[in-house]
Amino acid sequence: MNWETVIGLEVHVQLATQTKLFSGASTAFGAEPNTQACAIDLAMPGTLPVVNQQAIDYAIMFGLAIDAEISKTSVFERKNYFYPDLPKGYQTTQLEKPIVGAGEVSIQLADGNEKSIGIHHAHLEEDAGKSLHQGNFAQEYSGIDLNRAGTPLIEIVSEPDMRSAQEAVAFAKKLHSIVTSLGICDGHMAQGSMRFDVNISVRPLGTTELGTRTETKNLNSFKFMEEAIQLEVERQIDLLEDGGTVIQETRLYNGETKTAKSMRSKEEANDYRYFPCPDLLPVVVTEEHIEQLRGQLPELPDARQVRFAEAYQLSTYDAAVLGSDAATAAYFEQVVDRSGQAKLAANWISGELSAQLKAEALEISDSPVSAEQLAGLIVRIADNSISSKMAKQVFETMWQGEGDADQIIRDRGLKQVSDSGAIEQLVDEVLAANPKMIEDYVNTDESKRKKKLGGFMGQVMKASKGQANPQQANQILAEKLNNLIHNQ
Amino acid sequence: MHNLTIAEIAKGLQDRAFSSVEITEYLLARAKRLDRQFNSLITLTENEALDAASAADQRLAKSDAPALCGVPLIHKDIFCTQGVRTSCGSKMLDNFIPPYNATVIENFNRCGAVMLGKSNMDEFAMGSSNETSFYGPVKNPWSPDCVPGGSSGGSAAAVAARLAAGATATDTGGSIRQPAALCGVTGLKPTYGRVSRWGMIAFASSLDQGGPMARTAEDCALLLNCMASYDDKDSTSVNREVPDHCAELNNSLQGLRIGVPREYFSEGLDAGTEQAVQAALSEYQKLGAQLIEISLPNTGLSVPAYYVIAPAEASANLSRFDGVRYGYRCEDPHDLQDLYCRTRAEGFGGEVQRRILIGTYCLSAGYYEAYYGKAQQVRQLIRQDFVEAFKQVDLIMGPTCPSPAFPFGAKGSDPVAMYLEDIYTISTNLAGLPGMSIPCGLVEGKPVGLQIIGNYFDEARMLNAAHRYQQVSDWHNLAPEGIEQ
Numbered sequence: 001m002n003w004e005t006v007i008g009l010e011v012h013v014q015l016a017t018q019t020k021l022f023s024g025a026s027t028a029f030g031a032e033p034n035t036q037a038c039a040i041d042l043a044m045p046g047t048l049p050v051v052n053q054q055a056i057d058y059a060i061m062f063g064l065a066i067d068a069e070i071s072k073t074s075v076f077e078r079k080n081y082f083y084p085d086l087p088k089g090y091q092t093t094q095l096e097k098p099i100v101g102a103g104e105v106s107i108q109l110a111d112g113n114e115k116s117i118g119i120h121h122a123h124l125e126e127d128a129g130k131s132l133h134q135g136n137f138a139q140e141y142s143g144i145d146l147n148r149a150g151t152p153l154i155e156i157v158s159e160p161d162m163r164s165a166q167e168a169v170a171f172a173k174k175l176h177s178i179v180t181s182l183g184i185c186d187g188h189m190a191q192g193s194m195r196f197d198v199n200i201s202v203r204p205l206g207t208t209e210l211g212t213r214t215e216t217k218n219l220n221s222f223k224f225m226e227e228a229i230q231l232e233v234e235r236q237i238d239l240l241e242d243g244g245t246v247i248q249e250t251r252l253y254n255g256e257t258k259t260a261k262s263m264r265s266k267e268e269a270n271d272y273r274y275f276p277c278p279d280l281l282p283v284v285v286t287e288e289h290i291e292q293l294r295g296q297l298p299e300l301p302d303a304r305q306v307r308f309a310e311a312y313q314l315s316t317y318d319a320a321v322l323g324s325d326a327a328t329a330a331y332f333e334q335v336v337d338r339s340g341q342a343k344l345a346a347n348w349i350s351g352e353l354s355a356q357l358k359a360e361a362l363e364i365s366d367s368p369v370s371a372e373q374l375a376g377l378i379v380r381i382a383d384n385s386i387s388s389k390m391a392k393q394v395f396e397t398m399w400q401g402e403g404d405a406d407q408i409i410r411d412r413g414l415k416q417v418s419d420s421g422a423i424e425q426l427v428d429e430v431l432a433a434n435p436k437m438i439e440d441y442v443n444t445d446e447s448k449r450k451k452k453l454g455g456f457m458g459q460v461m462k463a464s465k466g467q468a469n470p471q472q473a474n475q476i477l478a479e480k481l482n483n484l485i486h487n488q
Numbered sequence: 489m490h491n492l493t494i495a496e497i498a499k500g501l502q503d504r505a506f507s508s509v510e511i512t513e514y515l516l517a518r519a520k521r522l523d524r525q526f527n528s529l530i531t532l533t534e535n536e537a538l539d540a541a542s543a544a545d546q547r548l549a550k551s552d553a554p555a556l557c558g559v560p561l562i563h564k565d566i567f568c569t570q571g572v573r574t575s576c577g578s579k580m581l582d583n584f585i586p587p588y589n590a591t592v593i594e595n596f597n598r599c600g601a602v603m604l605g606k607s608n609m610d611e612f613a614m615g616s617s618n619e620t621s622f623y624g625p626v627k628n629p630w631s632p633d634c635v636p637g638g639s640s641g642g643s644a645a646a647v648a649a650r651l652a653a654g655a656t657a658t659d660t661g662g663s664i665r666q667p668a669a670l671c672g673v674t675g676l677k678p679t680y681g682r683v684s685r686w687g688m689i690a691f692a693s694s695l696d697q698g699g700p701m702a703r704t705a706e707d708c709a710l711l712l713n714c715m716a717s718y719d720d721k722d723s724t725s726v727n728r729e730v731p732d733h734c735a736e737l738n739n740s741l742q743g744l745r746i747g748v749p750r751e752y753f754s755e756g757l758d759a760g761t762e763q764a765v766q767a768a769l770s771e772y773q774k775l776g777a778q779l780i781e782i783s784l785p786n787t788g789l790s791v792p793a794y795y796v797i798a799p800a801e802a803s804a805n806l807s808r809f810d811g812v813r814y815g816y817r818c819e820d821p822h823d824l825q826d827l828y829c830r831t832r833a834e835g836f837g838g839e840v841q842r843r844i845l846i847g848t849y850c851l852s853a854g855y856y857e858a859y860y861g862k863a864q865q866v867r868q869l870i871r872q873d874f875v876e877a878f879k880q881v882d883l884i885m886g887p888t889c890p891s892p893a894f895p896f897g898a899k900g901s902d903p904v905a906m907y908l909e910d911i912y913t914i915s916t917n918l919a920g921l922p923g924m925s926i927p928c929g930l931v932e933g934k935p936v937g938l939q940i941i942g943n944y945f946d947e948a949r950m951l952n953a954a955h956r957y958q959q960v961s962d963w964h965n966l967a968p969e970g971i972e973q
Contacts, residue, residue: 039588043808045581045815046568046590046687048722078804080851082828089807144812273851275860278694278801280723 001241002205005233006213007168008160010197011175012153013185014127015058021126021152022049022092029191033132033145041150043087048279051076055152056283057293058184059099059124062154064294065178066119068103072287076124076280080273084144085129093155095274098123099283100154105178106302107170108320117171118159127151148192160199160210165229169222172196177301177324187325188363195220198229201246202236211236212246216253216260228253231260304329312342321350327364331371338375341382348374352395369398377405385409386416387470418469420476423460426468427476430459442485453478489514490650491967494559494707497653501548501558508548508558512541512602515560519604519651522972526627528636528645530565532605533572540602547600556714557600562646562655565606566613567593567698568687576689577609577621577639580809580816580835590687591719592656592698599714604652608642611837612806613663613691615639616909619900620839628671629968630934634893637667637909643701644671649971654702654711658688660695661794662889662913665925668701669888669937672927674954674964675701676708679945680920681726683712684719690805692798693724695917703964705926705954709733712947728945736948737955742776744953747881751787752912758891764929764936765887768957772885775956780881784873789866790915791907796850796863797918802840803847809835842903871919878943883953887912888925888937912939922947926954927963935963 020027023040040047063070075097078090100122106114127150132143156175162168176194179185186193196219201211216232219225231253236246248266253259299307305323308314314322322332328349335345353374357367377398381391386409397408409415417423431438434456441452453474460473489511492500500506516534523529537560544558568574568586570593575581589597596603610620618626618641626641628634629649636645640657644667647655657664659677668675676699683698690696700711712733719725748769753762769779811817811831818834821827836844850859877884889909899906916923921941928938938957942950958964967973 042813044586044588044813045574045576045584045689045808046586046685047588048686050721050723080804080807082807082810084810084812084824087808087813088804089810090804271853273804273848273853273856275800275804275851275856278692278724279690 003202003237003240004205005163005229006160006201006203006210007162007164007229008199009156009158009162009168009171010199011156011158011172012127012195012197013062013156013175013179014193015055015152015154015184016186017052017054017058017152019052020150021052021055021124023150025150027151029188031147033143033147035147037129037146037149041087041146043089049092049277051280051283052152055124056099056285058152058182059122059154060285060290060293061182061184061297062122062156062179063100063103064290064297065182065300066103066105068119068122069101070285070290071097071099071101072285073097074099074124074283074285076277076283077274078277081270083128084142085131085146085149087129087146087149091126091128092277092280093125094123097282099285105171105174107167107174109170110166115167117161120157120159122154122156125153125155127153160201165226165233168198168229169226172222172225173324174301177326181298181301181304181326181329183298183326187327189221190361192220196225198225198232200229200232200236202233202240212248214246214249214251216251217263219253221255224253224255227255227258228260231258235260298326312336312346314342314346318346318350322346325364331364331367334371335375335378338372339378339382341378344378344381345374348378352392356399368401369395373398373404380405380409384416384418384469386414390414390416390466413465413467415467416469417464417467418472420472423464423468423473424476426460426463427473427480430456430463431480434459438481438484441481449481453481456481490518492653493704494556494653494702494710495704497559498555498710501544502553504548508541508544508560508602509538511558512537512560512604515604515652518972522649523646523651525632526629526645526649527624528608528626528642528649528651529562529605530575530577530608530623530642531573533603536572537602537604540597540600544600544602554599554714555710556596558602559654560602560604560652561596561711562604562607562643562652563593563596564609564640564643564655564657566609566658566689567656568689569593569603569606572606574606574689575622576613577611577623578836578840579622582622582816584815586687588687591684591717591721592688592715595714595717601714607640607646607655610639610641610663611840612689612802613639613658613660613696614802614839614843616662616666616906617894617896617899618642618667619896620837622837625896628893628934629971630672631893633895634934635670635896637670637889637893639663639667640675640701641667641671644668644673644675647671647673647701647703648968650967654700654707656698656711656715657701658696658698659913659917660691660697660798661917662910664699664701665913665923665937665939666889666909668925669927669939670893670935672935672963672966672968673701673703674705674708674924674926674958675699676712676924676947676950677916677922678712678716678947679726679922680917681724682716682922682945682947684717684722684725686719686721692801693805694801695794695798697917705951705958706734706737708924709737709951709955712951731948733948733951736952739952740776741772741953741956744772744777744883745780745881746772746777747780747782747877747884749782749784749787749877749884749886751784752886756890756908756911757887758931760931761887761891761936764931765938768928768938768961769885771957771960772953775960777953782877782881782884784870784877784915786866786869786873787911787915790870790918791911793863793866793870794910794914794918795846795907796859797867799843799847800850800860801847803844803851806836806840806844811835839903867918870915874915874919874921874941882943883950884941886939888939889913892931892934892936916941920944922950924950924954926957927966928961929963930966933969
């Protein structure tokens with residue numbers, strides 16, 4: 001039988017506010033455990049929440065970016081359950097009246113067509129803390145780190161509109177691109193700034209009724225998400241084809257072992273006893289405020305990609321690679337601004353730079369080579385001061401933090417020799433020193449001479465300590481050897 | 489000295505007739521000597537009090553010290569006090585020392601008031617008799633066999649026993665007014681949002697409100713002036729100017745329209761109490777007020793609605809007491825479930841557990857609409873009753889509670905009988921309105937309270953009416969027989 005996969009996503013996006021959703025504690029990542037948790041985050045008796053207006057504005061901005069209706073009145077509710085990383089014993093979230101209503105996001109499919117993915121709603125909520133089961137907390141105890149407790153999130157709930165792992169990943173990447181472009185999320189996946197819960201079901205192709213779904217929770221990379229979906233789809237299809245049934249359950253995917261396991265079934269699900277939080281007033285947003293935020297929306301990825309393609313004469317592919325992520329786009333534009341070389345900038349950023357960043361698991365915002373430095377390098381490539389081979393060496397040196405391109409070129413004597421007189425002299429010296437090679441070259445078949453030319457080139461480059469402009473050297477060599485043939 | 493009112497103490501201090509250290513030492517000694525009888529205090533803060541008193545004396549030596557500078561007060565043990573154990577009457581918080589002050593405490597500190605100690609209360613403010621306190625029941629100074637009311641029974645008894653001229657208290661369903669009535673003192677629950685809830689340990693967040701207790705309305709006005717403030721740390725605090733509540737105390741009551749709700753004089757009201765209240769209402773007529781019979785038709789629904797909403801909110805508010813970060817933790821938990829179950833079973837008393845269970849049940853899937861949803865609708869109806877009533881009257885008056893103080897144990901086995909103690913007070917919490925209780929008589933030697941309900945933020949008018957009555961009556965000046973004079 002042919003099966004159709006049906007996927008819906010719940011995406012948790014950490015908002016890039018300075019402080020928490022309901023307290024003044026910092027949200028910065030990576031601090032010592034429990035140093036960024038105040039009395040409110042610890043749910044000390046008598047403490048009260050006050051909502052962070054910046055978080056509300058960020059949620060509204062997301063709603064505007066996906067063309068959703070913004071609720072004039074939204075309500076925070078308490079979701080009750082006990083867990084040590086949830087200090088109040090309830091999570092403050094939104095249920096009946098979320099701040100962002102239905103909207104849509106378009107994704108590009110592999111065949112180049114666009115597809116619209118529906119957003120059911122998006123709501124504001126606070127994150128929980130973290131339980132630590134390692135290090136000092138080995139066998140008998142678990143530690144709790146409440147630094148993350150109370151960090152503002154928007155949870156974006158999609159319609160079950162995706163039909164493959166690839167579509168789900170495209171959708172996830174598009175959301176990443178939107179929230180980073182808006183500046184409402186730092187997009188740092190490895191730090192948990194975006195986390196995905198994936199609802200997956202399968203059904204016989206051609207039918208419309210939804211199959212029983214499972215939810216794979218807390219995926220924090222596009223790669224894991226794709227793997228987890230493929231694994232779960234296969235599992236469900238195998239199960240159904242063997243005459244079994246899919247049980248509605250929550251599953252966890254382990255990216256290291258590439259396996260998944262059941263966490264809890266529907267029967268074990270909590271009764272969360274939601275009710276409106278009496279410590280908080282309904283969030284009331286005026287039309288004026290919404291319009292003010294709309295007026296301040298930064299450029300969104302779709303518009304930026306179109307602009308990149310037109311303004312910088314980039315291919316659709318390059319425009320998409322450089323235009324989707326806000327930090328990458330900003331980096332690219334800085335490099336172009338300073339170097340005037342859009343094509344070279346595009347190649348270097350999507351090539352060497354992104355490979356290095358990936359290899360060291362760094363975000364572009366943390367790149368050891370700044371946009372200014374890369375522009376400096378590109379200027380020297382464009383004016384033929386250095387060869388592209390030298391440029392890679394300079395780039396690597398810059399990556400190690402050893403200064404700007406010009407400085408490295410100067411310090412290491414890397415400057416390319418483009419003086420044709422000097423190159424000619426080098427060529428003459430090489431030719432004079434290798435009469436046997438010349439004889440060989442002249443006597444060989446026309447078709448094989450190109451390969452033999454490489455031998456002379458090697459000698460010339462060696463003699464120039466790699467600094468001769470290779471195009472020029474090649475041209476001069478070829479001319480001189482041709483003259484020798486004709487003169488015979 | 490213990491018979492001085494706050495106004496008199498403040499004047500004596502400003503005039504340098506005596507020092508804050510003198511009166512503080514006097515009252516500390518009195519509390520140490522007498523409170524064994526009443527158990528009205530959980531903690532006596534002797535050192536803190538003396539330090540605050542000498543600081544106040546230094547401020548008083550200069551000019552422009554605030555009105556309450558140097559005045560000794562008692563704070564209900566529900567208000568967090570930095571560095572001083574704040575138990576909320578519970579074993580759960582017997583070891584809890586807050587690293588912060590409630591805004592109410594901050595306000596009094598800024599005014600230079602002196603904290604003598606923290607008063608006893610029903611556990612987590614759940615109770616109408618002060619019998620649910622982990623620290624044992626408070627005895628009513630008027631009748632040691634009887635309850636002082638609750639939950640602010642410690643504050644009421646302390647003021648009645650002249651351990652302090654004033655105290656702070658909180659009121660979720662009547663917890664200021666009912667003990668004030670039973671102990672013969674004056675207590676005011678302000679409009680919801682008038683007094684900050686920051687640092688006031690929550691029972692039912694949409695109903696809780698702090699307020700003052702003292703012997704006179706004038707003293708309550710002085711305390712409220714300091715206690716009330718807009719607080720950006722409390723989202724439900726109302727940003728509205730705090731008037732001088734003393735400014736209108738002496739206004740004439742000529743033409744004042746007093747609504748008398750039919751439903752507050754029905755079955756269940758003790759005859760002696762009714763007589764005392766009627767006599768007080770006649771007194772108001774003599775003062776120029778006009779009595780208008782009104783109806784608050786949904787009064788009967790207030791207790792059932794309250795006992796859904798308050799426990800529902802409490803069930804979530806008390807989830808934080810889980811033994812993980814502070815407060816009581818059971819010994820040697822063998823796993824997480826065991827830690828939760830035993831910590832909460834051992835740390836909370838019976839009444840608190842009962843309300844957590846009721847609230848949890850009311851919010852459960854399948855029951856939410858029938859209970860919580862319906863109760864919220866009733867709450868709207870009750871609010872609407874008052875809105876209608878205040879179109880034709882300025883104040884509403886009636887009994888504070890159905891009968892005077894009852895003996896210990898009398899209602900302990902019957903929670904519904906206990907809950908009906910608050911039948912006249914609960915509606916105002918549901919509506920968010922201000923209410924107060926002033927002494928208006930004695931029945932068999934036990935005090936009776938007259939309840940005054942005002943429109944939103946109309947505390948000044950309520951205090952004016954209470955003050956004018958206290959100018960022509962003496963009930964508020966009576967001291968319980970048998971307390972040391």
